[in-house]
Amino acid sequence: MKNLKAYGLFLAVIAVDLAILVYDRGLGARIIANTSRNFLQMAGVIPPIFLLLGLLDVWVPRETVVGLLGEKSGIKGVLLSVFLGAAAAGPLYGAFPVAGVMIKKGARLSNILIFLGAWSTLKIPMFLFEMSSLGYKFAVTRWAVDVFGIIIMAHLIERLLTREEKEEIYRRHAADF
Amino acid sequence: MFTAVLYAISISFLLFSLARDRKKTKTAVLKAWKSFANLLPAFLGVLSLVGLVLTVLNPDVISRLIGAETGFKGMMLTSAIGAVTLVPGFVAFPLAASLLERGAGIMQLAVFISTLMMVGVVTLPLEISYFGRKEAFLRNAMAYLFSFLVAFIIGMVVS
Structure with missing residues (x-):
């Protein structure tokens, strides 16, 4: 029963899709084609990410992550988080499991938030593409403002969460990622 | 391309791990599988929500909705579209470029690009399962407001 509840959103969306298919065949067919394409893309990207995370979890000792990204990592941890996020590729939902392992291994919350922000907006391949379509002024300005914004917002969020709320986040990932 | 590299890297790590320690490798694969199975429903x-929303709000509809009108009203609309949709960058950037040519405002597009990347309404269930409600709300709300700041700065620099 717990399993069925977890699939609630999925089942609800599929029900809407089917209802649309009945009323508007063309639109419904396009929705189903796009949805299957999304599934296929996920089926392609997600398994190797999880495999890597499993290996990372087993082989990389906690002390290493704490040293690089933990509470005392300072500016080095901030820069490394920006770099890790910007060097990545792939959709944002691929970043959450990575963030989960980083939490489990004791990375500082603000660094994880910086990593997520960098993954979503600072990706280098995307930046190159953005420059070619919207011009270097647009792309460079956005990138530069975003770097500062992401770092500031990450620290702001870390401060706004109470100690209990932060502990809850770390507890959530103590066993799994 | 990215996927191929990812597979090559993870498979070579897997083989390396297997050569070093069979038992540890088995644990790693089991952990990977367990986490994957846990996350599959989310x-x-x-992904099904993205498929639905993206199809209904296709580029044609988006461009018709924004039109050439500018101002804060236009930004509210583009930021809302950016926040709820999940268009990949390689679709969004050319779309924004073509809208720009047809007379859409730079700030409207900047706020669209920024919210598109930073604010994830459809990925909220996933984010909540990782970070809890408060973090998810704070991060998305801040990112939404910040997108307007980015748009104003880009508007000043570019024009």
């Missing part, structure tokens, strides 16, 4: 939900 992934399926989010």
Whole structure:
């Protein structure tokens, strides 16, 4: 029963899709084609990410992550988080499991938030593409403002969460990622 | 291309790990599988929602909605579209470029690009399962407001 509840959103969306298919065949067919394409893309990207995370979890000792990204990592941890996020590729939902392992291994919350922000907006391949379509002024300005914004917002969020709320986040990932 | 590299890297790490320690490798694979199975419902939900929203709000509809009108009203609309949709960058950037040519405002597009990347309404269930409600709300709300700041700065620099 717990399993069925977890699939609630999925089942609800599929029900809407089917209802649309009945009323508007063309639109419904396009929705189903796009949805299957999304599934296929996920089926392609997600398994190797999880495999890597499993290996990372087993082989990389906690002390290493704490040293690089933990509470005392300072500016080095901030820069490394920006770099890790910007060097990545792939959709944002691929970043959450990575963030989960980083939490489990004791990375500082603000660094994880910086990593997520960098993954979503600072990706280098995307930046190159953005420059070619919207011009270097647009792309460079956005990138530069975003770097500062992401770092500031990450620290702001870390401060706004109470100690209990932060502990809850770390507890959530103590066993799994 | 990215996927191929990812597979090559993870498979070579897997083989390396297997050569070093069979038992540890088995644990790693089991952990990977368990986490994947845990997340599968959320992934399926989010991806099916993206499929639905993206199809209904296709580029044609988006461009018709924004039109050439500018001002804060236009920014509210583009930021809302950016926040709820999940268009990949390689679709969004050319779309924004073509809208720009047809007379859409730079700030409207900047706020669209920024919210598109930073604010994830459809990925909220996933984010909540990782970070809890408060973090998810704070991060998305801040990112939404910040997108307007980015747009104003880009508007000043570019024009």
